[in-house]
Amino acid sequence: MSFIRAGLQKITSTFRSTPGIISRYVTNLAPIESSVVPKTTKDVIATCNKLIEQKASRNFAIIHLLGKQWRVTDGDLVVVEGYWPPNIGDKITLDKVLLAATKDFSLIGRPLVQPGLVTVTATIISKGLSHTRTHFKKKRRKQYMRINFQRAEQTILRINSVEIASKINEPSKSNVF
C-alpha cells in the first residue's frame, strides 16, 4: 500500500510542479494523511482565556433539549413542545452543551463540552397548549379518509445567560462526572 501512496503523491507532485493543462485537474490540497496537524500552542489557549476573562463579546451555545438542538444566546426565547415537567417560574440550567462559542473562538464538544465549563441558565415563563393542528389524510378512490386534531403542550423558555464559567484547559475541581 505504501508504495502506491508514494506513487500517487509523486504523480500529484509532478502535475502540480508543471504548469499545464493537466495541472488544472489536480487539486492543490494535499491528502489528509500527509498534511501536518498544527499543534495547538499555549498562546491560543491563553488568548481564549483572556477573551473569556474580558467578556469581549456575546457568547452562544448549542444545547440539546428534548431531542432537539437549539442555538441559544442571552435573552432568547425557545418553545419546547411536548410533555416536559418544569413549571412556570422555575430556573433551570441546561447541561447538554454541544458547542459554546464567542465571536472569536468556538469550543466544540465531543459530543458534549466538558461539564462545568459552560453554564446555560433559563427561566420557564409560560406553559400552555398550541393551536389546534389538523391532521387530514385522504386516499383518492379508496374510500379512505381520516381527520385528527391535536394540540401539543408548549413550554416557553427564556434563556437568561450563556456563560463560559471557567478557563479552558484547566479542569474544574467540582467535576461531577
Add this chain to the structure above:
Amino acid sequence: MSNSNLFLKSGFLRAPLQNGVGRFVPQLQRIVFKFCKTHGASRGMRDFIEQDLLDFAKQNPNIVVYMKPRRHRSPVIVAEYLNGDRFWMSMHNKTHDEITKWVEVMRTQQGDIAATRLRKLQYTDHPSIQGPWTPFTFKDPELNVASLPDSKYGANDRLPMSATEKLRLMFEQQKLNESDIKTAE
C-alpha cells in the same frame, strides 16, 4: 385550525414586557368562574369551587378570583391576562379533574397562546454572532489583492478531460509504476 386556515392568526414568538429577563412575572391577572348553583352541567365546577378554589386563591396571591353564580346557564371560566388577552372557555358537563387541568393551563400560559400559530419556535435578537456565512467566508484572502483579469483566476477549469490528457495521465502513471517496481526491491 390548519396552516391554511384564513382565520387563524400567525405570529412570531414573543413574551410580554421582556418577561423572564431579570425577574419573572406570572401573567394571569384575573379569573372568573361563572356557574349555576343547581344545574347538573355545573356539577364539576361546583366540586372544584368547594374543594380546590380556596387553595388555588391562597397559592396564587397575584391572581384575582371572581365567582359569578347565575341561574340555569352553562358554567364558564374566563381568564384575563396582563397582555390584555381574554380567554373564554365553556366548562359545560366537565368533571372536577378536567376543570382542575384547564385551570392549571390558564394559570401557566402567558396569554391566549393557542389563538396564534407560531411561525418559528425560537426568537432571538442576535441571529448571528460570528457573522453570517457568505461565499467568501472561508476563501483565501489573496483574491482581495489580485488585479483582475488574471489568467490564474480566469482560466477555464470546467473543461472535460480530453483524450490526449487522459493518455498522458495513463503514460505518466505507467512510468511511475515501472520505477516503483524497480525501487521497491
